[in-house]
Amino acid sequence: MGYGKLKSADKGVENMVDKTTIIVHSGDMDKIYSALIIGNGALSMGMEVTMYFTFWGLERLKKDGLEKGPLSKMNMGGLGKRMINSRMKQANVASLERLMQYYKELGGKIIACEMTMEIMGITKEDLHQELIDEYGAVGTYIHEARESTINLFI
Amino acid sequence: MAEIKIDVKGETCPMPLVEARKALMKASPGDIVEIIGTHPASKKEIPMAVEALGLELVDVQEKDGIWKIKIRR
Numbered sequence: 699m700g701y702g703k704l705k706s707a708d709k710g711v712e713n714m715v716d717k718t719t720i721i722v723h724s725g726d727m728d729k730i731y732s733a734l735i736i737g738n739g740a741l742s743m744g745m746e747v748t749m750y751f752t753f754w755g756l757e758r759l760k761k762d763g764l765e766k767g768p769l770s771k772m773n774m775g776g777l778g779k780r781m782i783n784s785r786m787k788q789a790n791v792a793s794l795e796r797l798m799q800y801y802k803e804l805g806g807k808i809i810a811c812e813m814t815m816e817i818m819g820i821t822k823e824d825l826h827q828e829l830i831d832e833y834g835a836v837g838t839y840i841h842e843a844r845e846s847t848i849n850l851f852i
Numbered sequence: 853m854a855e856i857k858i859d860v861k862g863e864t865c866p867m868p869l870v871e872a873r874k875a876l877m878k879a880s881p882g883d884i885v886e887i888i889g890t891h892p893a894s895k896k897e898i899p900m901a902v903e904a905l906g907l908e909l910v911d912v913q914e915k916d917g918i919w920k921i922k923i924r925r
Contacts, residue, residue: 739866742873744905792867800870804877 717746718848721839725754727767727779727794733852734797740848741804748842749801750834752811755852756818759810759825764794798829807831809838853882860889861918868894869901872923876907879925884910887921895919 718740722733733749740747751759758764772778792800802808809832810825822833832838843849858875860868868889875885887898895914898921902909910922 735866738870742866742869743901790862790864792863797866800874804870804873 715746715845715847716744717748717842717846719839719843719846719850720747720749721851722749722751722755722758723753724770724852725757725767726770727765728770728782729852730755730758730764730767730794731797733850734794734801736850737801737806738797738804741801741806745848746805746807747801748807748809748846750809750811750839750842752814756811756814756820756825759808759829760820761824761826764798764826802829809834809842811835853884854880855884855886858885858887860887860891860894862890864891865893867891869897872898872921873901876905876923876925881925883925885923885925887923888918890918895921898923 718737720733720737722730724730733755737747737749754767758767768776769779769782808830810830812833812835814820815822815825815833856875856879858871860871863871868887868891872885872887872894875887879885889895895912899909899912902923908924910924911920912922913920
Protein backbone atom coordinates (compact mmCIF):
# COMPACT_ATOMS: atom_id res chain seq x y z
CA MET A 699 0.00 0.00 0.00
CA GLY A 700 1.46 3.25 -1.05
CA TYR A 701 -1.27 5.51 0.25
CA GLY A 702 -2.21 6.70 3.68
CA LYS A 703 1.26 7.66 4.88
CA LEU A 704 0.82 11.37 5.44
CA LYS A 705 4.04 13.18 6.27
CA SER A 706 3.79 16.35 8.27
CA ALA A 707 4.93 19.39 6.34
CA ASP A 708 5.83 21.25 9.53
CA LYS A 709 9.59 21.63 9.66
CA GLY A 710 9.87 21.19 13.42
CA VAL A 711 8.26 17.78 13.27
CA GLU A 712 9.65 16.56 9.99
CA ASN A 713 10.29 13.09 11.38
CA MET A 714 6.69 12.65 12.48
CA VAL A 715 4.77 9.98 10.62
CA ASP A 716 1.04 9.54 10.76
CA LYS A 717 1.19 7.01 13.54
CA THR A 718 -0.71 6.15 16.73
CA THR A 719 1.00 4.57 19.74
CA ILE A 720 -1.07 3.18 22.62
CA ILE A 721 0.25 1.90 25.95
CA VAL A 722 -2.21 -0.72 27.15
CA HIS A 723 -1.54 -0.72 30.90
CA SER A 724 -5.01 -1.68 32.12
CA GLY A 725 -6.43 -5.15 31.76
CA ASP A 726 -9.99 -3.97 32.40
CA MET A 727 -12.44 -5.16 29.78
CA ASP A 728 -13.86 -1.72 28.98
CA LYS A 729 -10.38 -0.22 28.58
CA ILE A 730 -9.24 -3.05 26.29
CA TYR A 731 -12.33 -2.18 24.21
CA SER A 732 -11.25 1.49 24.08
CA ALA A 733 -7.72 0.55 23.06
CA LEU A 734 -8.79 -1.85 20.30
CA ILE A 735 -11.52 0.45 18.95
CA ILE A 736 -9.08 3.37 18.75
CA GLY A 737 -6.41 1.12 17.23
CA ASN A 738 -8.78 -0.17 14.55
CA GLY A 739 -10.11 3.35 13.89
CA ALA A 740 -6.61 4.75 13.40
CA LEU A 741 -5.66 1.89 11.04
CA SER A 742 -8.88 2.44 9.09
CA MET A 743 -8.05 6.10 8.66
CA GLY A 744 -4.70 5.22 7.15
CA MET A 745 -2.41 5.50 10.17
CA GLU A 746 0.21 3.07 11.42
CA VAL A 747 -0.57 1.75 14.90
CA THR A 748 1.56 0.20 17.64
CA MET A 749 0.13 -1.08 20.92
CA TYR A 750 2.48 -1.70 23.83
CA PHE A 751 0.97 -4.18 26.31
CA THR A 752 2.32 -3.84 29.86
CA PHE A 753 1.32 -4.68 33.46
CA TRP A 754 -2.37 -5.70 33.69
CA GLY A 755 -2.79 -5.16 29.97
CA LEU A 756 -0.35 -7.97 29.21
CA GLU A 757 -2.63 -10.42 31.05
CA ARG A 758 -5.07 -9.96 28.17
CA LEU A 759 -2.57 -11.39 25.69
CA LYS A 760 -2.46 -14.66 27.61
CA LYS A 761 -4.09 -17.64 25.91
CA ASP A 762 -7.88 -17.33 26.47
CA GLY A 763 -7.23 -14.08 28.37
CA LEU A 764 -8.62 -11.43 26.02
CA GLU A 765 -12.22 -11.47 27.29
CA LYS A 766 -11.27 -12.17 30.92
CA GLY A 767 -10.84 -8.61 32.22
CA PRO A 768 -13.25 -7.14 34.81
CA LEU A 769 -15.13 -3.88 34.28
CA SER A 770 -13.13 -0.88 35.55
CA LYS A 771 -16.20 0.33 37.49
CA MET A 772 -19.28 -1.42 38.85
CA ASN A 773 -17.93 -4.89 38.11
CA MET A 774 -19.73 -6.19 41.22
CA GLY A 775 -18.01 -9.56 41.20
CA GLY A 776 -18.72 -10.04 37.50
CA LEU A 777 -22.43 -9.14 37.65
CA GLY A 778 -21.86 -5.67 36.18
CA LYS A 779 -19.71 -7.15 33.45
CA ARG A 780 -22.43 -9.62 32.52
CA MET A 781 -24.96 -6.76 32.33
CA ILE A 782 -22.71 -4.66 30.11
CA ASN A 783 -21.93 -7.69 27.94
CA SER A 784 -25.61 -8.35 27.31
CA ARG A 785 -26.23 -4.66 26.54
CA MET A 786 -23.33 -4.69 24.11
CA LYS A 787 -24.70 -7.80 22.43
CA GLN A 788 -28.06 -6.03 22.02
CA ALA A 789 -26.29 -3.05 20.47
CA ASN A 790 -24.39 -5.44 18.15
CA VAL A 791 -20.94 -4.37 19.38
CA ALA A 792 -18.13 -6.53 17.99
CA SER A 793 -16.40 -8.95 20.38
CA LEU A 794 -12.83 -8.29 21.56
CA GLU A 795 -11.73 -11.39 19.61
CA ARG A 796 -13.12 -9.92 16.41
CA LEU A 797 -11.60 -6.49 17.09
CA MET A 798 -8.21 -8.11 17.71
CA GLN A 799 -8.48 -10.17 14.53
CA TYR A 800 -9.25 -7.03 12.47
CA TYR A 801 -6.49 -5.07 14.21
CA LYS A 802 -3.95 -7.65 13.06
CA GLU A 803 -5.49 -8.00 9.57
CA LEU A 804 -5.19 -4.24 9.04
CA GLY A 805 -1.51 -4.37 9.98
CA GLY A 806 -1.60 -3.28 13.64
CA LYS A 807 1.58 -3.98 15.59
CA ILE A 808 1.80 -5.40 19.14
CA ILE A 809 4.74 -5.17 21.52
CA ALA A 810 4.79 -7.22 24.75
CA CYS A 811 6.59 -5.79 27.80
CA GLU A 812 9.44 -8.11 28.81
CA MET A 813 9.72 -6.70 32.33
CA THR A 814 6.04 -7.46 33.02
CA MET A 815 6.66 -11.00 31.78
CA GLU A 816 9.51 -11.34 34.26
CA ILE A 817 7.65 -9.79 37.21
CA MET A 818 4.49 -11.78 36.67
CA GLY A 819 6.23 -14.99 35.68
CA ILE A 820 4.68 -15.02 32.20
CA THR A 821 6.51 -17.02 29.52
CA LYS A 822 6.17 -16.64 25.74
CA GLU A 823 4.35 -19.99 25.76
CA ASP A 824 1.65 -18.45 28.01
CA LEU A 825 0.97 -15.72 25.44
CA HIS A 826 -0.71 -15.56 22.04
CA GLN A 827 2.64 -15.37 20.26
CA GLU A 828 0.96 -15.16 16.85
CA LEU A 829 -0.39 -11.71 17.82
CA ILE A 830 2.92 -10.33 19.13
CA ASP A 831 5.37 -8.68 16.72
CA GLU A 832 8.06 -7.81 19.23
CA TYR A 833 9.11 -8.30 22.86
CA GLY A 834 10.67 -5.16 24.26
CA ALA A 835 11.26 -2.61 26.99
CA VAL A 836 10.81 1.14 27.41
CA GLY A 837 13.36 1.96 24.71
CA THR A 838 11.33 0.05 22.13
CA TYR A 839 8.23 1.98 23.15
CA ILE A 840 9.93 5.41 23.05
CA HIS A 841 11.46 4.56 19.68
CA GLU A 842 7.91 4.00 18.35
CA ALA A 843 6.25 6.84 20.28
CA ARG A 844 8.66 9.69 19.51
CA GLU A 845 7.60 9.76 15.90
CA SER A 846 3.87 9.32 16.58
CA THR A 847 1.26 12.03 16.19
CA ILE A 848 -1.20 10.32 18.57
CA ASN A 849 0.09 8.81 21.80
CA LEU A 850 -2.22 7.32 24.43
CA PHE A 851 -1.94 5.64 27.82
CA ILE A 852 -4.91 3.41 28.63
CA MET B 853 -12.62 -2.99 -12.94
CA ALA B 854 -14.72 -4.64 -10.30
CA GLU B 855 -17.54 -3.28 -8.19
CA ILE B 856 -17.40 -4.59 -4.64
CA LYS B 857 -20.40 -4.35 -2.29
CA ILE B 858 -20.07 -4.45 1.49
CA ASP B 859 -23.16 -4.65 3.71
CA VAL B 860 -22.65 -3.38 7.27
CA LYS B 861 -26.29 -2.69 8.13
CA GLY B 862 -26.80 -3.04 11.89
CA GLU B 863 -23.05 -2.94 12.62
CA THR B 864 -21.85 -0.30 15.06
CA CYS B 865 -18.60 1.58 15.87
CA PRO B 866 -15.93 0.84 14.68
CA MET B 867 -16.96 -1.95 12.31
CA PRO B 868 -18.41 0.00 9.32
CA LEU B 869 -15.21 2.06 9.13
CA VAL B 870 -13.00 -1.01 9.59
CA GLU B 871 -14.92 -3.06 7.01
CA ALA B 872 -14.63 -0.16 4.55
CA ARG B 873 -10.87 -0.04 5.09
CA LYS B 874 -10.54 -3.80 4.70
CA ALA B 875 -12.49 -3.77 1.45
CA LEU B 876 -10.35 -0.91 0.11
CA MET B 877 -7.17 -2.82 1.01
CA LYS B 878 -8.35 -5.85 -0.96
CA ALA B 879 -9.63 -3.85 -3.96
CA SER B 880 -7.41 -3.11 -6.97
CA PRO B 881 -6.74 0.46 -8.14
CA GLY B 882 -9.77 1.68 -10.12
CA ASP B 883 -12.24 -0.68 -8.41
CA ILE B 884 -15.42 0.77 -6.93
CA VAL B 885 -16.24 -0.18 -3.34
CA GLU B 886 -19.82 0.40 -2.21
CA ILE B 887 -20.59 0.28 1.51
CA ILE B 888 -24.18 0.07 2.73
CA GLY B 889 -24.91 0.68 6.39
CA THR B 890 -27.05 2.24 9.10
CA HIS B 891 -24.57 3.47 11.77
CA PRO B 892 -25.06 7.28 11.68
CA ALA B 893 -21.51 8.44 12.59
CA SER B 894 -19.93 6.20 9.95
CA LYS B 895 -21.72 8.12 7.20
CA LYS B 896 -19.48 11.09 8.09
CA GLU B 897 -16.40 9.15 9.14
CA ILE B 898 -15.98 6.86 6.13
CA PRO B 899 -15.66 9.91 3.81
CA MET B 900 -13.05 11.34 6.28
CA ALA B 901 -11.06 8.12 5.97
CA VAL B 902 -11.39 8.25 2.17
CA GLU B 903 -9.87 11.73 2.22
CA ALA B 904 -7.05 10.68 4.57
CA LEU B 905 -6.27 7.73 2.30
CA GLY B 906 -6.18 9.99 -0.77
CA LEU B 907 -8.93 8.07 -2.55
CA GLU B 908 -11.95 9.33 -4.49
CA LEU B 909 -15.38 9.65 -2.88
CA VAL B 910 -17.75 8.93 -5.76
CA ASP B 911 -21.17 9.20 -4.10
CA VAL B 912 -22.99 9.37 -0.75
CA GLN B 913 -26.72 8.71 -0.52
CA GLU B 914 -29.17 8.14 2.29
CA LYS B 915 -32.74 6.89 2.28
CA ASP B 916 -34.86 5.77 5.24
CA GLY B 917 -31.84 5.62 7.56
CA ILE B 918 -29.79 3.44 5.20
CA TRP B 919 -26.76 5.07 3.61
CA LYS B 920 -24.69 4.05 0.59
CA ILE B 921 -21.15 5.29 0.10
CA LYS B 922 -19.26 4.71 -3.15
CA ILE B 923 -15.48 4.95 -3.22
CA ARG B 924 -12.99 4.55 -6.05
CA ARG B 925 -9.77 2.83 -4.97
